[in-house]
Amino acid sequence: MKIGIIGLPSSGKTTVFNALTRGTAETAGFAGGRFEVHTAVVDVPDPRLEWLHAHLGVPRRVHAQVTYNDIAGLERGAGGRGFSGALLNAISANDALLLVVRAFEDPRVPHVDGTVDPVRDYQAVEAELMLNDLALIERRLERIADELRRQNLPRARRGELEEERAFMGELRAHLEAGRPLRLLDLAPDEEKRVRHFAFLSLKPLLIVLNVGDEQPEPDLTPFHVGPRAAVTTLRGRLEAELAVMPPEEAAEFMAAYGLEALSLGRVIRLNYELLGLKTFFTFNEKEVRAWTVPERATALEAAGAIHSDIARGFIRAEVIHVDDLRAAGSLAEARRRGLVRLEGKDYVVRDGDILTVRFNVERGRPGPTPR
Ligand SMILES: Nc1nc2c(ncn2[C@@H]2O[C@H](COP(=O)(O)OP(=O)(O)OP(=O)(O)O)[C@@H](O)[C@H]2O)c(=O)[nH]1
Ligand SMILES: [Mg+2]
Structure with missing residues (x-):
């Protein structure tokens, strides 16, 4: 399973990436939306696997794994022109997207819009994803129109193209009405059709509000946005620090902040749910192992x-x-x-x-x- 972490510049993507992967990638005051990807593979925490390992008496346990890609470079206004090839490829290579939205207040970290407004920022990114998809559809429609203008086009091909044109037109209308493609209920043959495109608003989306260490939990109601999207909060900077501390020390801090567990496990579980994944186990005399398959x-x-x-x-x-x-x-x-x-x-x-x-x-x- 591959999860792409996206968000506006300085929203805390790398901080959240570090929190989820116990990583130490460098966070920046402002990297200026430069395109850059950090990758880390992490074990999926699973208490059932730990139990099996302890009780089956086999030497090794092998976790299922998740790859996180921290993708910088998504900026407001990027989607209308169509994202750069590298950015589009980096984002579309993932099974699901994790959108980091800034909710933390910190005067030392300036926001391009001058204020912290999670709903505005979420909508801005969603708009970029949709604009990117619209640009892909326009380009495809132009190609179809070009091919349809050819004189000696076989009848069957013409029929195919006209069908595709109608379908693309539907997708366009849906996007123009301000609705991301992931809200569509696609039939299996339509599913197959869209698979050839790098549609970004089609990907399951986990919205993560990056909250400051001591701020109250924000209101999540505006973010409940359909069946293939979910929302959660994470105290990015706090958890990134806790994730790399020795366990006893981390436990003390967590008690002080009223945190029961780090968010790594919860975020992965949410992604499993969004993607419709489940876990099964196998074992032999050498190892017990967790596997991930579709529901x-x-x-x-x-x-x-x-x-x-x-x-x-x-x-x-x-x-x-x-x-x-x-x-x-x-x-x-x-x-x-x-x-x-x-x-x-x-x-x-x-x-x-x-x-x-x-x-x-x-x-x-x-x-x-x-x-
Ligand atoms: N106070 C506070 N600062 C945070 C929090 N999360 C991130 N920051 C700070 O915000 C700045 C940007 O964080 P990054 O994680 O680098 O953000 P990013 O989205 O990866 O930024 P780019 O890669 O430049 O787009 C850094 O100075 C972080 O230390 C937080 O929860 N609270
Ligand atoms: Mg970063």
Whole structure:
């Protein structure tokens, strides 16, 4: 899973990136909207994996991972011209966007508009994303019009282009009405059509209000903006400092600020929800491991996430939910109670399932290589 961190200059993107990745990337008073990307891969914290590791008695545990990209360079007015290729690529390479909105007051960090106004800033970025998408649509429509003007265009191609033109027209109207593309309920074939474009307002969006250390929690009502968007708050600077402190020291500070936990886990969970992802586990004598798959993934698709050969040779999966294993206390007891089930390839995996895939090595192996 890749999450792109975006936001206006000096909103605290790098600070939030550091808080989420326990990083120490340099934050700046003002980098002037220069294009720049920091990347870090972090383990997805999961208490169930810790429990499994402690109770299955295997040497290693392997977390699922998330990549965060801190993308600087998005400025007001950038979208109307269409974002620069590099910026567009950097943003569109992510599965979801995390939009940092400044909510902290600090006279030492000037705001280009002179005041701190989270709703205004959120709307400004959303507008940039939509303008960028409009520019992509206009460009596509021009190409379509050019091709339609050709004399000897085959009838089938003409039909295709006209259909696409109508669809693009709908997307344009939607954007012109001030609505980001992520609000659209796309049919599977439309889904396929838009996949070729780097539409930014289509990406699931997590809005993170970056709040000052001691400021009150801001009102979130204006940010509840549809099903594929969510909003949360984070005390960026405070948490960035806590994230790199020794644990005992961090615990003291957290108690003093009334923080129960760092936001890393919560933010990842919100992203899983937004993206419709779930976790399943596997183990062998060497390691227990967490995997991320889409919410509707079947046992066969889960096997495919582990290895394509395992999916190809799939026979059955032995399945037990981590809660059932916990209740039973041990795998042997769980078996005695009949809590370990055999499931076929169409079984829809539940979040928290532990899977042991039985597969046929011969079938799983690719065919003999010709000499
Ligand atoms: N007081 C306070 N200052 C903060 C907070 N978060 C960020 N800052 C400061 O705001 C300035 C900008 O923060 P950055 O994290 O560099 O912001 P950015 O969005 O990455 O900035 P660019 O990459 O230049 O666009 C830095 O001086 C930070 O120390 C906060 O929660 N409270
Ligand atoms: Mg930065």
